[in-house]
Amino acid sequence: MxxxxxxxxxxxxxxxxxxxxxxxxxxxxxxxxxxxxxxxxxxxxxxxxxxxxxxxxxxxxxxxxxxxxxxxxxxxxxxxxxxxxxxxxxxxxxxxxxxxxxxxxxxxxxxxxxxxxxxxxxxxxxxxxxxxxxxxxxxxxxxxxxxxxxxxxxxxxxxxxxxxxxxxxxxxxxxxxxxxxxxxxxxxxxxxxxxxxxxPGLVPLTFDGNGWAPYAGMAGIALPVAISTSEAPGEKKAKKSRITFHEDLLFTHRGLSGPAVLQISSYWQAGAPISIDLAPGVDLATELLAAKARGSRKLIANELTAWLPSRLADTWVSLNSAWQRPINEASDKALAQLAEQLSDWQLVPTGTEGYRKAExxxxxxxxxxxxxxxxxxxxxxxxxxxxxxxxxxxxxxxxxxxxxxxxxxxxxxxxxxxxx
CATH class of the missing domain: 3.50.50.60 (FAD/NAD(P)-binding domain)
Known part of the structure; x- marks a missing residue:
């Protein structure tokens, strides 16, 4: 002994x-x-x-x-x-x-x-x-x-x-x-x-099923974002319980990763959505309407490349025919809707990559x-x-x-x- x-x-x-x-x-x-x-x-x-x-x-x-x-x-x-x-x-x-x-x-x-x-x-x-x-x-x-x-x-x-x-x-x-x-x-x-x-904590989030199909092609795209926790349906929380991180996000074939997602994953609860601002610090609605007012004839996707990676901009506008046109031909309502979705992208992860990828x-x-x-x-x-x-x-x-x-x-x- x-x-x-x-x-x-x-x-x-x-x-x-x-x-x-x-x-x-x-x-x-x-x-x-x-x-x-x-x-x-x-x-x-x-x-x-x-x-x-x-x-x-x-x-x-x-x-x-x-x-x-x-x-x-x-x-x-x-x-x-x-x-x-x-x-x-x-x-x-x-x-x-x-x-x-x-x-x-x-x-x-x-x-x-x-x-x-x-x-x-x-x-x-x-x-x-x-x-x-x-x-x-x-x-x-x-x-x-x-x-x-x-x-x-x-x-x-x-x-x-x-x-x-x-x-x-x-x-x-x-x-x-x-x-x-x-x-x-x-x-x-x-x-x-x-x-x-x-x-698992500090782990990539996954989005299985057809709902992720439009975004799977963006694997490899990285950009700075603001990412926040949101309340699950029917759940009420004090505003102080909402937490936001300003970090880089990375698209993957199965979901989202990068420092922003790893950070928020420790706070995310199953079934709850997360909110992502893809252009933090930018008032996209004001910028897009200003471009329209200038008479810009650029496609909306091209205008968005001032703030977003081009592949992300192209993928995003493909989701709505109202955004697939020159910006001077788009309605104010369509531009406002686009700006809102990019600034507050609400999505519900279906899970995580588990302990094998968790830090x-x-x-x-x-x-x-x-x-x-x-x-x-x-x-x-x-x-x-x-x-x-x-x-x-x-x-x-x-x-x-x-x-x-x-x-x-x-x-x-x-x-x-x-x-x-």
């Missing part, structure tokens, strides 16, 4: 960072992961350059970039370990990076540099009187808790390990081909924690059962949950990695060294 101060299940972003932080506090740590690849989700993220945090995260109100049943749960951890703290760690290891868009920070080189940094941080535990031992690949077959001895036991392919603290850093279901499972949620339920029903999982361990200060289960001493396994989902752009670092840090600072 092997004895430790803490056993961490999952050697992804949250698990590796938690292990390093705990080890550097002098704790004896065992890190277990069933996958043969180390931190594969980090390696493939950000096009292989790892969008490791976001400089725009506001430590005083970080929750505005996160989705959760309790949006304020993440505030404590994110305020105590900020993007600046992780950036300082990158500087310490000499890893260069750049800002790509809206505060998103990426490694200049490969995401492997980030993985190597986390592994190096684990190795420095010995200099602080601690230890990080990693069993990988290694499957955890059974987990039990002896309340009288205050010990967790984990039966694995490499033997039995025990510790007074157990950390679930097992991630979610997104990208199953790299080994994603629901193991963390099964363990959480085993110990009496509630789980908010998981679903994250929405839902997870219910935050009502966890301490926001320590990530420890309120009614199960010594059990901690961090990272994606928790019902905290960040926006696209490095926010989810920052939650991994911050929740791992909060957890590591709370775990106590076993007196024996």
């Amino acid at each position: 092997f004895s430790y101060d803490v056993i961490i299940l999952g050697a992804g972003a949250a698990g590796l960072f938690c292990a390093a932080q705990a080890g550097q506090r002098g704790l004896k740590v065992l890190l277990i992961d069933h996958s043969s690849a180390v931190a594969e989700k980090i390696r493939i993220s950000g096009g292989g350059r790892a969008n490791f945090t976001n400089r725009d995260l506001d430590p005083s109100a970080p929750q505005k970039h996160f989705l959760s049943s309790n949006s304020h749960f993440c505030r404590s951890a994110l305020a105590r370990f900020t993007p600046g703290d992780f950036i300082a760690l990158m500087h310490k290891h000499g890893i260069s990076f750049h800002e790509k868009h809206k505060g998103q920070l990426f490694c200049d080189g490969s995401a492997q540099e980030l993985i190597d940094m986390l592994l190096a941080e684990c190795q420095t535990a010995s200099a602080h009187g601690g230890l990080v031992e990693r069993w990988q690949p290694c499957k955890a077959n059974r987990v039990d808790h002896d309340a009288s001895a205050c010990l967790y036991s984990v039966e694995t392919d490499r033997g039995l390990a025990k510790a007074p603290a157990l950390v679930l850093a097992t991630g979610g279901l997104s990208i199953p081909k790299i080994g994603a499972t629901d193991f963390g949620w099964r363990l959480a339920r085993q110990f009496g924690l509630r789980v908010i029903e998981p679903r 994250v999982t929405v839902g997870g361990v219910d935050t009502r059962d966890l301490s926001s200060q320590t990530m420890e289960a309120k009614n199960q001493p010594g059990l901690y949950c961090i990272g994606e396994v928790v019902d905290v989902t960040g926006w696209l752009g490095g926010y989810n990695f920052q939650w991994a670092w911050a929740s791992a840090h909060a957890c590591a600072q709370a775990i106590e060294k076993h007196p024996n």
